[in-house]
Amino acid sequence: MGLAPRQNPDGRRDFVVTIILVLWLAQVGWLIWWFAPEGQDLINRLLTGQIGAAIRQEEPFSQGLAEVQEIIPPAATYVFLDRYEAGKENKARYLLYPRRHILLRPRIRPAPLFDRLVREQAEYLIIRDGLPPAARYYLEPPNHPAFQYLMESKAGTVYVVRPDLLVGGFYD
Amino acid sequence: MIEGLLTGFWLALGLASIELVGYGLLIVCLPRTSGFTALERFALGFGLGALVLTLWMLVLTFLNIDFSLPWVLGPWLIILCPWWALTSRRRLWQNDLCQLWSAARKIVTLGYGCGWTWRERAWLILLLLAFAFALLRATLYPLWAWDAITTWGLKAKAFYLSRAIDLSRFEAHNYYPNLVPLLMTYIYLWLGGVVDHLVKAIFPLWGGCLVLMFYSFLRRLPVKRPGAWLGAAFLVLNGPTLITHCFIAYADLALTYYTLVSAGLLFLWLRDQAPAGSLILVGVYGGGMLWSKYEGGSLVMINFLAAALTLLWLWPPGRGRKFASLAGIGFLTLLFYFPWRYFCLTHQMTIGADHVGGFFPAQFWHAIIYLLQALVWPPYFGLFWPVVILAGVWWGWEALYSPGLFLVLVTLGNLAAIILAYAVVPASVAEFPFYMRATVDRLLLHFVPVSGLLLAAPWAARNVGRENMVNLSWGCSPGKFRKDNKLFCHSRR
Numbered sequence: 001m002g003l004a005p006r007q008n009p010d011g012r013r014d015f016v017v018t019i020i021l022v023l024w025l026a027q028v029g030w031l032i033w034w035f036a037p038e039g040q041d042l043i044n045r046l047l048t049g050q051i052g053a054a055i056r057q058e059e060p061f062s063q064g065l066a067e068v069q070e071i072i073p074p075a076a077t078y079v080f081l082d083r084y085e086a087g088k089e090n091k092a093r094y095l096l097y098p099r100r101h102i103l104l105r106p107r108i109r110p111a112p113l114f115d116r117l118v119r120e121q122a123e124y125l126i127i128r129d130g131l132p133p134a135a136r137y138y139l140e141p142p143n144h145p146a147f148q149y150l151m152e153s154k155a156g157t158v159y160v161v162r163p164d165l166l167v168g169g170f171y172d
Numbered sequence: 173m174i175e176g177l178l179t180g181f182w183l184a185l186g187l188a189s190i191e192l193v194g195y196g197l198l199i200v201c202l203p204r205t206s207g208f209t210a211l212e213r214f215a216l217g218f219g220l221g222a223l224v225l226t227l228w229m230l231v232l233t234f235l236n237i238d239f240s241l242p243w244v245l246g247p248w249l250i251i252l253c254p255w256w257a258l259t260s261r262r263r264l265w266q267n268d269l270c271q272l273w274s275a276a277r278k279i280v281t282l283g284y285g286c287g288w289t290w291r292e293r294a295w296l297i298l299l300l301l302a303f304a305f306a307l308l309r310a311t312l313y314p315l316w317a318w319d320a321i322t323t324w325g326l327k328a329k330a331f332y333l334s335r336a337i338d339l340s341r342f343e344a345h346n347y348y349p350n351l352v353p354l355l356m357t358y359i360y361l362w363l364g365g366v367v368d369h370l371v372k373a374i375f376p377l378w379g380g381c382l383v384l385m386f387y388s389f390l391r392r393l394p395v396k397r398p399g400a401w402l403g404a405a406f407l408v409l410n411g412p413t414l415i416t417h418c419f420i421a422y423a424d425l426a427l428t429y430y431t432l433v434s435a436g437l438l439f440l441w442l443r444d445q446a447p448a449g450s451l452i453l454v455g456v457y458g459g460g461m462l463w464s465k466y467e468g469g470s471l472v473m474i475n476f477l478a479a480a481l482t483l484l485w486l487w488p489p490g491r492g493r494k495f496a497s498l499a500g501i502g503f504l505t506l507l508f509y510f511p512w513r514y515f516c517l518t519h520q521m522t523i524g525a526d527h528v529g530g531f532f533p534a535q536f537w538h539a540i541i542y543l544l545q546a547l548v549w550p551p552y553f554g555l556f557w558p559v560v561i562l563a564g565v566w567w568g569w570e571a572l573y574s575p576g577l578f579l580v581l582v583t584l585g586n587l588a589a590i591i592l593a594y595a596v597v598p599a600s601v602a603e604f605p606f607y608m609r610a611t612v613d614r615l616l617l618h619f620v621p622v623s624g625l626l627l628a629a630p631w632a633a634r635n636v637g638r639e640n641m642v643n644l645s646w647g648c649s650p651g652k653f654r655k656d657n658k659l660f661c662h663s664r665r
Contacts, residue, residue, distance in 0.1 A: 016562075020562075024559075027409075030550070030554075031412060031415075034412055034551075035412065039305060051312040052367075053369070055313055093326065094325060094326050098333055
């Protein structure tokens with residue numbers, strides 16, 4: 001009694017604060033490691049002057065979209081076949097705006113595809129991801145006069161569509 | 173080279189004009205003796221400027237007037253210029269300029285010659301490095317993050333090209349509020365085109381204002397300057413989430429900023445420490461929450477509900493007047509919701525169908541487990557949540573008998589709201605985990621700074637303990653409160 005060291009709440013609190021601070025500083029070190037690749041890329045770009053829109057043009061998909069942009073007029077509507085999850089379709093929609101963008105699944109059957117092309121009066125079809133053979137059959141000349149192959153870009157295969165010629169006669 | 177400099181000049185002018193409008197309105201509308209510091213007025217100004225300019229752009233769309241700089245900015249300059257010229261106001265903003273210049277000089281020189289400790293300098297250097305990185309990362313790279321190009325950036329481009337809020341050519345959560353896209357459109361007007369890398373300069377600036385407000389709130393609570401700098405560094409440099417949102421064009425940073433200002437001022441008001449005019453700002457910045465993101469509605473509701481419950485529990489003197497003020501400010505906030513709601517109604521837009529399905533119990537339990545994991549998962553917020561929880565536990569009993577209860581309720585309320593949001597979202601079994609993984613950090617971010625104010629409690633108590641001060645509202649015991657019948661005791665600085 002009387003010999004036991006007295007508890008010092010302030011000291012205990014300081015100890016906890018010190019532990020937290022040390023852990024946090026270690027975490028800051030980890031954060032620097034986390035952002036290091038981005039920081040390195042940033043410094044490289046500052047040194048080379050490769051910044052802004054030039055960065056986007058390094059990506060093949062964006063290069064392809066730049067080619068497509070020159071072909072499709074701003075007021076036109078196009079159907080883009082892709083999976084939303086791939087993260088390409090939203091880039092196409094953003095970069096090709098104000099062109100109207102209709103997204104359809106790549107495994108779409110011919111009838112709903114043609115129906116949508118007619119309803120939306122779409123003048124272009126871009127296929128980033130493969131179509132099932134049944135639908136692809138109609139796109140191969142001279143199987144259907146409504147589709148005209150235009151180009152193979154890095155954004156996908158581009159067709160010109162004449163919706164007025166899609167008057168039926170196709171079956172799933 | 174000259175073209176690049178000129179573009180930078182227009183960008184700087186565009187950003188400065190947002191600040192000028194907001195700051196000018198604060199100078200004109202707040203009482204001259206409001207007690208806000210120059211730094212606070214600066215940090216508040218950017219948010220207010222962004223809010224009024226973008227709401228005005230919505231009004232211009234109603235009036236069928238195309239967006240152009242003279243129409244968007246002109247009326248505000250015409251309204252504000254005569255006020256600035258008035259002698260009393262002129263003295264105020266001249267004083268503020270001097271103070272801001274002095275603060276900027278201290279920050280740039282890291283407080284040399286001003287008695288700053290090496291620790292303060294270290295925290296400041298960390299903050300400056302973080303924001304320098306965010307600024308460069310924002311302005312050198314084009315829009316790339318998912319929602320930035322899918323929703324916010326796309327809308328900004330569409331609004332700029334059509335010079336109006338035209339949602340006819342795409343479907344990108346069209347019912348979402350448009351503060352961020354319209355602000356980007358406003359900068360495009362200054363830049364003269366869709367320069368989607370420079371426009372992102374908005375975000376680090378906004379992040380900077382957020383940190384300044386957090387620092388100011390800590391100083392008012394009262395945390396000493398070194399502690400407040402450390403607190404600000406702790407907020408920013410805990411996990412990559414906040415820094416990342418300072419360079420991607422998402423609306424979450426804006427919502428976080430408005431939430432901090434609205435809830436922080438409400439908290440000061442509950443402590444009877446709010447500068448004059450704060451309560452109006454609570455309403456206006458609550459409006460900013462509603463106008464920046466769909467989730468803003470639930471955050472606003474939680475703020476007001478937490479404040480009302482705190483008043484009910486503490487039952488302070490003059491409670492009738494306080495409840496009436498709270499209701500009035502709630503109504504003011506609601507007014508900000510109507511213009512966009514009216515726009516949605518007149519354009520036959522369905523609101524929230526993609527976020528609210530039925531109640532799915534499996535998702536509810538899954539969400540609880542995932543949220544608990546997210547709170548301690550370092551790649552989201554580092555040590556932030558564990559330390560906040562520790563601070564809450566440390567301070568637990570006292571918090572129940574002080575206005576700090578408000579912060580606890582806001583934190584718990586928002587956590588509950590996230591779980592509920594996940595429980596009602598219409599998602600397939602396969603999609604649901606991905607949905608949570610993609611959104612949980614953002615949903616937590618919205619109230620991270622407000623919950624961060626909880627850290628000030630033990631901190632301030634620690635300072636007080638060292639100075640042998642008693643009866644701080646943060647530190648005094650429930651018994652003391654009851655005995656003195658002084659539930660809302662003021663802190664002594």
